[in-house]
Amino acid sequence: MNMKPKGSLNKKNDIEQTIKRAALALFAEKGFHATTTRDITEGAGVSKGSLYWYFRSKEDIAFSLSSDMLNDFLKMLEHARDERGDVLEKIDRLIKKVAELYYKEVEYLRVLWKVRFDRDYIFRKEYTEKVANYYTRIRQAIESIMEQGVRSGAFRPHDTKQMALILMGISEGLEIEWLENMEDFSFSDALIKTVGAIIASVKK
Amino acid sequence: MNMKPKGSLNKKNDIEQTIKRAALALFAEKGFHATTTRDITEGAGVSKGSLYWYFRSKEDIAFSLSSDMLNDFLKMLEHARDERGDVLEKIDRLIKKVAELYYKEVEYLRVLWKVRFDRDYIFRKEYTEKVANYYTRIRQAIESIMEQGVRSGAFRPHDTKQMALILMGISEGLEIEWLENMEDFSFSDALIKTVGAIIASVKK
Amino acid sequence: MNMKPKGSLNKKNDIEQTIKRAALALFAEKGFHATTTRDITEGAGVSKGSLYWYFRSKEDIAFSLSSDMLNDFLKMLEHARDERGDVLEKIDRLIKKVAELYYKEVEYLRVLWKVRFDRDYIFRKEYTEKVANYYTRIRQAIESIMEQGVRSGAFRPHDTKQMALILMGISEGLEIEWLENMEDFSFSDALIKTVGAIIASVKK
Amino acid sequence: MNMKPKGSLNKKNDIEQTIKRAALALFAEKGFHATTTRDITEGAGVSKGSLYWYFRSKEDIAFSLSSDMLNDFLKMLEHARDERGDVLEKIDRLIKKVAELYYKEVEYLRVLWKVRFDRDYIFRKEYTEKVANYYTRIRQAIESIMEQGVRSGAFRPHDTKQMALILMGISEGLEIEWLENMEDFSFSDALIKTVGAIIASVKK
DNA sequence: CATGAATGAGTTTTCATTCAT
DNA sequence: CATGAATGAAAACTCATTCAT
Numbered sequence: 008m009n010m011k012p013k014g015s016l017n018k019k020n021d022i023e024q025t026i027k028r029a030a031l032a033l034f035a036e037k038g039f040h041a042t043t044t045r046d047i048t049e050g051a052g053v054s055k056g057s058l059y060w061y062f063r064s065k066e067d068i069a070f071s072l073s074s075d076m077l078n079d080f081l082k083m084l085e086h087a088r089d090e091r092g093d094v095l096e097k098i099d100r101l102i103k104k105v106a107e108l109y110y111k112e113v114e115y116l117r118v119l120w121k122v123r124f125d126r127d128y129i130f131r132k133e134y135t136e137k138v139a140n141y142y143t144r145i146r147q148a149i150e151s152i153m154e155q156g157v158r159s160g161a162f163r164p165h166d167t168k169q170m171a172l173i174l175m176g177i178s179e180g181l182e183i184e185w186l187e188n189m190e191d192f193s194f195s196d197a198l199i200k201t202v203g204a205i206i207a208s209v210k211k
Numbered sequence: 212m213n214m215k216p217k218g219s220l221n222k223k224n225d226i227e228q229t230i231k232r233a234a235l236a237l238f239a240e241k242g243f244h245a246t247t248t249r250d251i252t253e254g255a256g257v258s259k260g261s262l263y264w265y266f267r268s269k270e271d272i273a274f275s276l277s278s279d280m281l282n283d284f285l286k287m288l289e290h291a292r293d294e295r296g297d298v299l300e301k302i303d304r305l306i307k308k309v310a311e312l313y314y315k316e317v318e319y320l321r322v323l324w325k326v327r328f329d330r331d332y333i334f335r336k337e338y339t340e341k342v343a344n345y346y347t348r349i350r351q352a353i354e355s356i357m358e359q360g361v362r363s364g365a366f367r368p369h370d371t372k373q374m375a376l377i378l379m380g381i382s383e384g385l386e387i388e389w390l391e392n393m394e395d396f397s398f399s400d401a402l403i404k405t406v407g408a409i410i411a412s413v414k415k
Numbered sequence: 416m417n418m419k420p421k422g423s424l425n426k427k428n429d430i431e432q433t434i435k436r437a438a439l440a441l442f443a444e445k446g447f448h449a450t451t452t453r454d455i456t457e458g459a460g461v462s463k464g465s466l467y468w469y470f471r472s473k474e475d476i477a478f479s480l481s482s483d484m485l486n487d488f489l490k491m492l493e494h495a496r497d498e499r500g501d502v503l504e505k506i507d508r509l510i511k512k513v514a515e516l517y518y519k520e521v522e523y524l525r526v527l528w529k530v531r532f533d534r535d536y537i538f539r540k541e542y543t544e545k546v547a548n549y550y551t552r553i554r555q556a557i558e559s560i561m562e563q564g565v566r567s568g569a570f571r572p573h574d575t576k577q578m579a580l581i582l583m584g585i586s587e588g589l590e591i592e593w594l595e596n597m598e599d600f601s602f603s604d605a606l607i608k609t610v611g612a613i614i615a616s617v618k619k
Numbered sequence: 620m621n622m623k624p625k626g627s628l629n630k631k632n633d634i635e636q637t638i639k640r641a642a643l644a645l646f647a648e649k650g651f652h653a654t655t656t657r658d659i660t661e662g663a664g665v666s667k668g669s670l671y672w673y674f675r676s677k678e679d680i681a682f683s684l685s686s687d688m689l690n691d692f693l694k695m696l697e698h699a700r701d702e703r704g705d706v707l708e709k710i711d712r713l714i715k716k717v718a719e720l721y722y723k724e725v726e727y728l729r730v731l732w733k734v735r736f737d738r739d740y741i742f743r744k745e746y747t748e749k750v751a752n753y754y755t756r757i758r759q760a761i762e763s764i765m766e767q768g769v770r771s772g773a774f775r776p777h778d779t780k781q782m783a784l785i786l787m788g789i790s791e792g793l794e795i796e797w798l799e800n801m802e803d804f805s806f807s808d809a810l811i812k813t814v815g816a817i818i819a820s821v822k823k
Numbered sequence: 824c825a826t827g828a829a830t831g832a833g834t835t836t837t838c839a840t841t842c843a844t
Numbered sequence: 845c846a847t848g849a850a851t852g853a854a855a856a857c858t859c860a861t862t863c864a865t
Contacts, residue, residue, distance in 0.1 A: 192376050529736045612816040
């Protein structure tokens, strides 16, 4: 017994993953526009036909990559939100996890940024909305955590939506500076320090 | 009185400016890639030939726009740096001015971001280096101001380069959130609050 | 029997050849500059994409055609050079073969001339050098044959390089006059007569 | 008295000549297509407007240059034809004069060749016919000289048209080789030697 | 006469996507 | 499923020529 029941499925996933890996590296390095489908197929060692068998379009690959990362990130946040325990500790843990994820997935991060301001051009509406949705849910998760803080008495009442946007902004801005000054800038230090200062300002 | 001094000179600048204005709006809306030279010439009401009479390439227009904004921003910072007076007050004034500039020139800001992560693809080396230079000088100006604070005893000694990168990151992150959530997010409030918190953390 | 060995391979060559044939006729008639890629694709009944699948550029097609002809010509000369036997007979045979080739490939000849004096403009360095190389090797082959004549005692010692250039010049000049006065000028007669007279002048 | 009655006319000719000189150098170096009207105006230090005041088109300049050279050449031939005296001496003198002219006007020669095989593309019909006419008259003049030789009993009867085309061809072929191998090829030597050999073959 | 800004038709080339094999 | 040849719309850019000043 013990037959491989999903041989072909695995193979399918293999090729799909190979394509994504190649595209990830290329998008991260050169961006979406500068990367041609030819670059991707050559990088992945597959044919044009295969690329279009597994993905509807170049855009689809980019969306898939973006989605993976945003999904991971969102899950992390929602998990933190749903977790019980002290808000301050929760935030501490979260920051560390976020930094960890970013350090591990720099290429994904790069792709996210390369794509971000051209979203409307790169993705069709269907996708753009999904991406926008991720960002909304990310913000909402952060908002919830801040609300938990307020409810628990750790923070004094404040405009939690505004605070969530600020916290997102901080994280994003530090990401950018980190990606452009990797040698002499520690993202995790900066994030801890900066978020710390902000949180301090709403502490009771 | 009040005669127009030089008809033809004005006309020249007129067309150049018209092209830049049209490109600004288009780049801000659709980004560099999605904007065709045809879009620009139609938007400006000029011919292809005129576009290429005043600019060497589409890239050249984008660079010119980016440059304008970065220049203004850099001047503001360097002016603050060279100004005498209390560091804290200086920073307060600066923040207000920056916010003012951004509110006035949202389109420029948008173009800057639309172009930022594709720089290497959009601009050739010659230009990329110039742009990179602007960012370096911007960081250095911020650094200088922080050093002034340390020397004057307002701040305790700290890694001013890191701090400058953090401050840039904060401003940038808030810009992004502002550009994407304009209705319910006040860039200037957020900037004041966030920078305030960070500065507080290095105050003596 | 007589089956077509490889369908798809043939097809590939078919299109490539069709493009070359169309370009040959057009270049010969109108020259390189007056022929647009559109002319070629329409003439060949293929799409723009196909043209650029088989050739890197319009220039590449012109080079390919030039190369074919120069190659044939060079081979003919080098074969004559390497052949044993009496020099005078060798030259006689060669002249006949050259004339034969030209009569058969008038269009190629025309393209060669249409392209010759704009080489530097039409071809980039990479190609120009290859073309220049052909001409050098052609001259050297002729030179070798003349040296054989001197060594064998058929010709008296003379500047063989100069002689080679003269012989090339004669052939080329007669080609030109022939191409422009085809009705009332026999290239092969003229070549036999003229080369005969020159050869006579170095005979012992 | 002694007023300059044709001041402006001279000036007119001056500019015209300046433009032609600049175009001559450029066409000789880069050819007709690679030379833009901008190159010419910059080379001549005049405005676009001036160029088009003195010449109807770029083509017109090229025609004017070609025409000058062909005219000089034709005059030389027709003068020789009309001159009395021994045919052989006449031919000797002519060859020397032709060589002299070519050595003096290499740039003109280059332009003539750069333009020759693209004539139909560069010149409109009106001009092409004029150029073709020059070549016809050149051939006819040579033909006449050969006929003189036959009539005077110096040459034996032969197809003088064919001979004229051969002589033109020889001259042209040697020109080409000379232009492409100037360092180690003497056009005048080669012409004397080659024409000598041909003429010898029709001598009685 | 002189200027040079303005024109726009026309050119080569790219590249995401398809589909017959 | 896999291949890669074939497609053609679309893009950036050039440049001879004109004409208002």
